[in-house]
Amino acid sequence: MVQSSVLGFPRMGVLRDLKKANEAYWGGKLSQSDLLAEGKRLRLAHWKIQKDAGVDIIPSNDFAHYDHVLDHIQLFNAAPERYTSQKLDPIDEYFAMGRGHQKGGVDVPALEMVKWFDSNYHYVKPTLQDNQTFSLAADPKPVREFLEAKAAGITTRPVLVGPVSFLALGKADRGSTVNPITLLSKLIPVYVELLKALKAAGAESVQIDEPILVFDLSAEVKAAFKPAYEALSALGSAAPSIVVATYFGDIVHNFDVLPAFAGVKGLHVDLVRNPEQLEPVLKQLGPTQILSAGVVDGRNIWKNNFQKSIELIQTAVKALGSDRVIVATSSSLLHTPHTLASEKKLPEEVHNWFAFAVEKTKEVVILAKAIADAESVRAELDANAATMKSRAESTRTNDPKVKERQAQVTPEQHDRKSHFDTRYAQQKEHLKLPLFPTTTIGSFPQTKEIRIQRNKFTKGEISAEQYDDFIKKEIDLAIQIQDELDLDVYVHGEPERNDMVQYFGERLEGYVFTTHAWVQSYGSRCVRPPIIVGDISRPAPMTVKESKYAASVSKRPMKGMLTGPVTCLRWSFPRVDVHQSVQCQQLALALRDEVIDLEKNGIFVIQVDEPALREGLPLRKGAERDAYLKWAVDSFKLATAGVEDSTQIHSHFCYSEFQDFFHAIAALDADVLSIENSKSDAKLLKVFVDEAYPRHIGPGVYDIHSPRVPAEEEFKQRIEEMLEFLRPEQLWINPDCGLKTRNWDEVKGALTHMVNAAKFFRAKYTKA
Numbered sequence: 232m233v234q235s236s237v238l239g240f241p242r243m244g245v246l247r248d249l250k251k252a253n254e255a256y257w258g259g260k261l262s263q264s265d266l267l268a269e270g271k272r273l274r275l276a277h278w279k280i281q282k283d284a285g286v287d288i289i290p291s292n293d294f295a296h297y298d299h300v301l302d303h304i305q306l307f308n309a310a311p312e313r314y315t316s317q318k319l320d321p322i323d324e325y326f327a328m329g330r331g332h333q334k335g336g337v338d339v340p341a342l343e344m345v346k347w348f349d350s351n352y353h354y355v356k357p358t359l360q361d362n363q364t365f366s367l368a369a370d371p372k373p374v375r376e377f378l379e380a381k382a383a384g385i386t387t388r389p390v391l392v393g394p395v396s397f398l399a400l401g402k403a404d405r406g407s408t409v410n411p412i413t414l415l416s417k418l419i420p421v422y423v424e425l426l427k428a429l430k431a432a433g434a435e436s437v438q439i440d441e442p443i444l445v446f447d448l449s450a451e452v453k454a455a456f457k458p459a460y461e462a463l464s465a466l467g468s469a470a471p472s473i474v475v476a477t478y479f480g481d482i483v484h485n486f487d488v489l490p491a492f493a494g495v496k497g498l499h500v501d502l503v504r505n506p507e508q509l510e511p512v513l514k515q516l517g518p519t520q521i522l523s524a525g526v527v528d529g530r531n532i533w534k535n536n537f538q539k540s541i542e543l544i545q546t547a548v549k550a551l552g553s554d555r556v557i558v559a560t561s562s563s564l565l566h567t568p569h570t571l572a573s574e575k576k577l578p579e580e581v582h583n584w585f586a587f588a589v590e591k592t593k594e595v596v597i598l599a600k601a602i603a604d605a606e607s608v609r610a611e612l613d614a615n616a617a618t619m620k621s622r623a624e625s626t627r628t629n630d631p632k633v634k635e636r637q638a639q640v641t642p643e644q645h646d647r648k649s650h651f652d653t654r655y656a657q658q659k660e661h662l663k664l665p666l667f668p669t670t671t672i673g674s675f676p677q678t679k680e681i682r683i684q685r686n687k688f689t690k691g692e693i694s695a696e697q698y699d700d701f702i703k704k705e706i707d708l709a710i711q712i713q714d715e716l717d718l719d720v721y722v723h724g725e726p727e728r729n730d731m732v733q734y735f736g737e738r739l740e741g742y743v744f745t746t747h748a749w750v751q752s753y754g755s756r757c758v759r760p761p762i763i764v765g766d767i768s769r770p771a772p773m774t775v776k777e778s779k780y781a782a783s784v785s786k787r788p789m790k791g792m793l794t795g796p797v798t799c800l801r802w803s804f805p806r807v808d809v810h811q812s813v814q815c816q817q818l819a820l821a822l823r824d825e826v827i828d829l830e831k832n833g834i835f836v837i838q839v840d841e842p843a844l845r846e847g848l849p850l851r852k853g854a855e856r857d858a859y860l861k862w863a864v865d866s867f868k869l870a871t872a873g874v875e876d877s878t879q880i881h882s883h884f885c886y887s888e889f890q891d892f893f894h895a896i897a898a899l900d901a902d903v904l905s906i907e908n909s910k911s912d913a914k915l916l917k918v919f920v921d922e923a924y925p926r927h928i929g930p931g932v933y934d935i936h937s938p939r940v941p942a943e944e945e946f947k948q949r950i951e952e953m954l955e956f957l958r959p960e961q962l963w964i965n966p967d968c969g970l971k972t973r974n975w976d977e978v979k980g981a982l983t984h985m986v987n988a989a990k991f992f993r994a995k996y997t998k999a
């Protein structure tokens with residue numbers, strides 16, 4: 232019989248319970264035992280949902296209080312000494328690595344956090360030493376949680392991050408030069424011990440995730456799979472059987488690695504992303520190995536197309552027989568919101584198109600039943616077919632006016648009127664900025680008060696007029712503070728925005744948005760991605776009111792603030808019925824109108840943020856990546872090129888790895904770029920010299936993720952370092968990113984020092 236399986240379940244709970252518990256604990260408002268009890272309650276609730284749905288293979292150890300990779304750092308006793316030497320309770324040491332710790336005389340920064348593949352989830356990077364050792368933590372979490380489920384009468388399949396991925400996703404600590412993969416032989420004995428302990432606890436099977444198999448791998452990393460999996464398979468009946476899971480791409484280009492898995496029970500592949508890998512993968516499996524077919528999308532919220540999935544599963548069943556096929560989610564459901572049942576405000580037609588995590592667990596069960604006996608789920612299959620038809624034919628989906636406009640887009644619309652030199656001459660004249668202009672990235676603190684007022688407005692407890700007045704007062708405050716700080720280019724502070732993507736989604740046709748559909752982005756921070764259901768257009772200006780008001784009360788140039796088309800696309804749930812390039816161009820056209828409207832209303836500096844441009848880059852080199860770069864860059868240019876030469880276009884990127892991506896950023900032709908840089912070596916800026924980058928740049932001068940206020944001297948040093956690579960007339964002075972997660976004291980302190988440092992260099996270079 233075909234079995235059903237879920238690779239991982241979201242952790243936050245129906246009402247972001249985990250976020251609230253974690254934050255209460257960090258704020259000293261919840262005890263440690265209550266925090267741990269809340270984690271336990273959530274795990275049980277999530278197992279029960281899956282059990283009640285009839286899922287055959289339910290995951291455990293997919294839960295994490297902060298991040299699952301961080302869990303493994305602690306599980307392998309691989310926390311750097313600067314944390315272990317603090318002798319904190321395990322959970323406090325864990326949070327110290329995740330978010331830093333500044334309490335009771337302890338002051339350690341967090342470990343580095345980076346994007347999880349091409350998603351908007353962030354994981355904590357294993358940070359390894361030259362003399363790194365590994366051992367199994369006492370009371371290992373995977374065993375503990377397996378037993379916890381067992382005690383509740385639920386048999387689970389523990390999930391582990393695999394040894395090769397764990398190392399390959401890590402890095403050498405500062406001061407070390409170790410190549411992480413060379414540590415494999417030290418790590419494998421710990422996996423051996425862990426697998427034995429899981430077996431002793433009663434686990435019959437484990438899921439070991441090796442998602443790096445979807446990347447282009449170095450020979451060294453590829454070679455690591457064989458010793459690793461031979462050692463683990465050699466345990467035979469002393470260990471649970473192993474299913475190796477891959478997701479977010481295909482593994483065909485890494486087939487030469489597959490002999491390493493000869494001794495494992497089976498393989499999981501993502502057939503949502505890459506259905507074409509099914510046939511070649513089937514040919515590679517050994518005579519008794521099973522295939523876990525990932526057909527229910529773990530990255531999006533659309534109802535599964537049962538007909539398509541059944542075709543795929545039947546192909547597998549024909550080749551392997553039904554006992555060797557598992558119907559599964561494509562990846563963990565971590566990237567989907569908890570349940571559609573919480574959404575009371577979606578139009579009925581649209582509500583019926585979606586499946587969130589809870590609903591997806593039911594989908595894998597129905598699919599498994601459909602293969603065994605279609606008649607047993609006839610009603611579900613018919614309802615699904617009707618839904619697919621309704622969506623394809625919906626007027627919500629297709630807007631002929633949008634299509635017509637797209638057909639009329641010309642190549643010329645992608646280019647500014649003149650070359651940068653001409654533009655800059657006019658901007659200089661028009662904006663009259665000093666040398667080393669200072670600015671910020673857009674948002675100012677989203678205070679508790681702002682969130683409370685917005686919540687009241689959303690619930691109808693205050694009127695639109697009252698809310699508008701409140702927002703105006705917040706803008707007034709932001710401007711007054713920027714006056715005091717003596718910044719050169721102002722921002723309005725984004726107090727009216729819940730999130731930089733959700734806000735635009737709520738103002739565009741073609742989108743729907745949710746009330747409870749939160750998805751974890753990192754730690755306790757969540758986002759509520761808006762959902763693209765149809766062709767996108769802009770019914771009315773989206774930001775003009777706030778920017779115009781801000782400009783009217785400001786004595787310096789006001790920078791308009793928009794989220795770029797690629798970031799709007801990437802941080803939404805996109806449609807699956809048309810190519811992303813088409814959706815992105817629709818967003819670009821809507822933003823183009825907004826940019827032009829801002830200019831018409833007296834906003835002559837406009838920043839279009841594209842922090843997700845890099846994240847969208849296909850994971851492997853090749854044609855798909857080239858095509859992405861073309862349409863992504865074109866979308867940005869289409870959005871921004873409609874203005875006069877004298878209007879200055881800025882863009883912002885917050886990730887440090889811009890070197891491999893330099894050409895795309897340069898191709899945007901933005902007049903000014905602000906890039907996150909404060910945590911990286913200023914040497915990275917060398918690429919701007921090597922490539923003779925002609926336009927202006929503001930590499931972030933301080934880390935906004937930390938509450939720390941750097942001294943004026945630190946700013947000066949940082950700027951001095953930047954001047955080794957950038958021309959003085961090219962350099963802007965700004966923070967790494969927006970300041971929404973900080974408080975006003977921190978912001979005022981840091982920006983005072985930043986402005987003073989800029990003034991120091993201004994004086995120095997003006998005299999010279």
Ligand SMILES: Nc1nc2c(c(=O)[nH]1)N[C@@H](CNc1ccc(C(=O)N[C@@H](CCC(=O)N[C@@H](CCC(=O)N[C@@H](CCC(=O)O)C(=O)O)C(=O)O)C(=O)O)cc1)CN2
Binds near residue numbers: 728732752
């Ligand atoms: N979409 C997106 N992705 C991104 C980023 C980003 O800014 N946006 N930044 C990078 C890092 N990721 C981040 C993700 C989330 C947050 C963040 O601050 N999220 C907030 C929620 C922001 C939000 O949507 N706020 C809403 C809802 C606020 C809220 O919780 N309201 C309460 C009620 C009010 C109260 O009592 O506080 C409720 O609904 O229950 C608003 O302000 O309106 C959080 O988790 O706390 C920050 C960075 C990369 N990816």
Ligand SMILES: [Zn+2]
Binds near residue numbers: 672842883884885968
């Ligand atoms: Zn940013």
